[in-house]
Amino acid sequence: MNTSLSRFKAIVLAADREPVNVVAEAAGVRCKSLVPIGGTPMVFRVLEALHASHHVGERILCGPNGTVMEREPEFRARVAAGGVRWFENQATPSESAHQVMRLLPEQTPVLLTTSDHALLSPRIIDHFCFHALTSACDVVAAVARHETVTTAYPETRRTAYRFKDGAYCSCNLFAFLTPQARAAALFWRQVEQQRKNPLRVIHAFGWIAVMQYMSGRLTLAGALDRVSHRLGFRAGVVVMPFPEAAIDVDSVRDWEIVKRIAGEKER
Numbered sequence: 001m002n003t004s005l006s007r008f009k010a011i012v013l014a015a016d017r018e019p020v021n022v023v024a025e026a027a028g029v030r031c032k033s034l035v036p037i038g039g040t041p042m043v044f045r046v047l048e049a050l051h052a053s054h055h056v057g058e059r060i061l062c063g064p065n066g067t068v069m070e071r072e073p074e075f076r077a078r079v080a081a082g083g084v085r086w087f088e089n090q091a092t093p094s095e096s097a098h099q100v101m102r103l104l105p106e107q108t109p110v111l112l113t114t115s116d117h118a119l120l121s122p123r124i125i126d127h128f129c130f131h132a133l134t135s136a137c138d139v140v141a142a143v144a145r146h147e148t149v150t151t152a153y154p155e156t157r158r159t160a161y162r163f164k165d166g167a168y169c170s171c172n173l174f175a176f177l178t179p180q181a182r183a184a185a186l187f188w189r190q191v192e193q194q195r196k197n198p199l200r201v202i203h204a205f206g207w208i209a210v211m212q213y214m215s216g217r218l219t220l221a222g223a224l225d226r227v228s229h230r231l232g233f234r235a236g237v238v239v240m241p242f243p244e245a246a247i248d249v250d251s252v253r254d255w256e257i258v259k260r261i262a263g264e265k266e267r
Helices: 022-027 042-052 066-071 073-080 093-101 122-133 146-152 180-194 198-203 207-214 220-231 252-265
Strands: 008-013 056-062 084-087 110-114 139-145 161-163 166-176 235-239
Touching: 008 042, 008 093, 022 252, 042 056, 042 073, 042 110, 042 122, 056 093, 066 073, 073 084, 084 093, 093 110, 110 122, 122 139, 122 166, 122 235, 139 146, 146 166, 161 220, 166 180, 220 235
Parallel strands: 008 056, 008 110, 056 084, 139 235
Antiparallel strands: 110 166, 139 166, 161 166
């Protein structure tokens, strides 16, 4: 793939997973995407970071649902202004991602993220996209070392996948670089409900992987080999040097932490 010419189409998953989101309720807004950080709804911070990235072209919102869109003129204005397309979300994030990717040109790389990634920045996006494009993989996920995150922000609590060679946190950034890789969204459906339980996620890769993980013998490279074997194409990761890349807003506590971090960075 020619990295000088490749620009990603970015999909932002922006629908709530549950009928009543506790963070949205605490903030007094209709959906979590609209929870404000520094006076700006999270989803618009994400869209602006993507717009400022050198590697991203079109931006696509998947969600929030049509009812929210009808009642939120700023959402409609963003879409009407161009540069952002909106699709109704499906029942689950994986189904939403798969449905949108089916409509995109096969040879175009796809960047997938979430609307609660409120600390996302052009620097984080460009670092991930560049290294994903040069990875020779079909699908790539961003991760950060758990110690990188906790050293910078000891108050945050992140789910960690603990391998023989270190513990890693997900960064909610995924690159689908080939047409075949887009089938990974279907595999994601099998594990997304267990995303906060590393052992159950590892179980999706087979009992050998579970036993190796439990005994502390499974390395990150070994896990990627198993994922690649299961999916039928090459999976990789980019280890991010930015601790903020691993911090999203899953709880009211996260919201308070992210507001503080964002405020410090914007002073």
